Amino acid sequence: MARGTVLIADDDTAIRTVLNQALARAGYAPRATGNAATLWRWVSQGEGDVVITDVVMPDENAFDLIPRIKKARPELPIIVMSAQNTLMTALTAAEKGAYEYLPKPFDLSEVVAVVGRALAGQGRRPRAATSPEMESEELPLIGRSPAMQEIYRALARLTQTDLTVTIQGESGTGKELVARVLHDYGKRRQGPFVAINMAAIPRELIESELFGHEKGAFTGAQTRTPGRFEQAEGGTLFLDEIGDMPLEAQTRLLRVLQQGEYTTVGGRTPIKTNVRIIAATHRDLRSQIQQGLFREDLYYRLNVVPLRLPPLRERVEDIGDLVRHFLRQAAREGLGQKSIETAAIERLKAHPWPGNVRELENFVRRVGALYTQDTLTQQIIEQELAEVLPKRSATSDSEPKDFTELVERYLAQYFAGFGKELPPPGLYDRVIRQVEYPLLSAALTATRGNQIRAAELLGLNRNTLRSRIKALDIRVFRTPMP
């Protein structure tokens, strides 16, 4: 007895053959065709338990056929394969109600596994509501590398849900862009998208920024001001650089997420909230937790679905597409359409791009504006890369010789991150806390949570230590000596 009949539609004979073999070997009964008409005939005759279909077929596009299949047999799971491998393919497949989307070339064992899951009826997704304009020429996310395919598949799935997502990735990898895609193609796209950057707001203002404040709640609060939660009602709230959120605010945020309601600063009446939360950070939240800088319970609340954006150096095959994308953008802004030599792209692939896509974007824009030639040659790229490199190696290639140098470098980078602007006020307190926290934690760990000994070690008065532990919200665990 076969485990189920799998209908396969793909105009590529080779693909039909390998799928046929792999599925038969796994105990299924496969039936394959090279066109959409036959697939439709089988389906409408009630045959098959699961469908695997290519998108572009000689007689009809599967995205046009799928709605008819869904109408005739809503329970029949459809797996879509495509070599087009763009974000839009993944999103369209999800939006049409496909069970799963598999970019080509696919891994045979994965196809078999997906078929098994589809037949077992696991994780069947609800049908999507109405479609956004999927037609748009320019895709919001560029790149066809395997790493990006993974992201597209996850995004396609996530746009159909309201789940909380935390995006982790180095600076410039596209975290904010991905958050916007989740909103713009998700169920809440008619609602607002509100972003708040935890690293850019003075810590004492974060709560009032998030939750709003009443008139007279604190000095300077002259009118009632709505917070970002209120502004984002019915839409998405993007908590950027969540790893930089102060602990007190974390506690407050956690409570709001647990209870689904909040009060403004100075207010009493609880306000119900209906927002989808997307968070992002360039930090490693697990190590933040270990250092006591991030609440573990909040982490689990936010990290319902973790999404890791790969650094550009892990997907250099996307560099060509990205460069051409940025050149087209520049052309639209009036720079004149430029092209780039293949050898020049190869040269760009060899560069480490520590600032990721943002750095590449700035580089392309600068070079595009600087040179009047229609074609960017390898020589031009070489010359411009030589400009970028030495500055960096002078600062970050060698190990810092002591703690002071480490802090100096950190601060230089920190200031550089604001460009011509200054960081938000309150820098002294922020930096001192950042040093004080790990220092006290280290002393307490070394003395196994014995505050008397930790105070001695630090050369601090015991009461001072106790009040600093409280102020910094450090959790002290006493463990017996071995």
Ligand SMILES: Nc1ncnc2c1ncn2[C@@H]1O[C@H](COP(=O)(O)OP(=O)(O)OP(=O)(O)O)[C@@H](O)[C@H]1O
């Ligand atoms: N896959 C991509 N396709 C096209 N453009 C991209 C892609 N990823 C990033 N970008 C562009 O790179 C720039 C940086 O992206 P974004 O601001 O989303 O990164 P980020 O991870 O939030 O960075 P940071 O950590 O510095 O805040 C933006 O101009 C964005 O449009």
Ligand SMILES: [Mg+2]
């Ligand atoms: Mg960002």
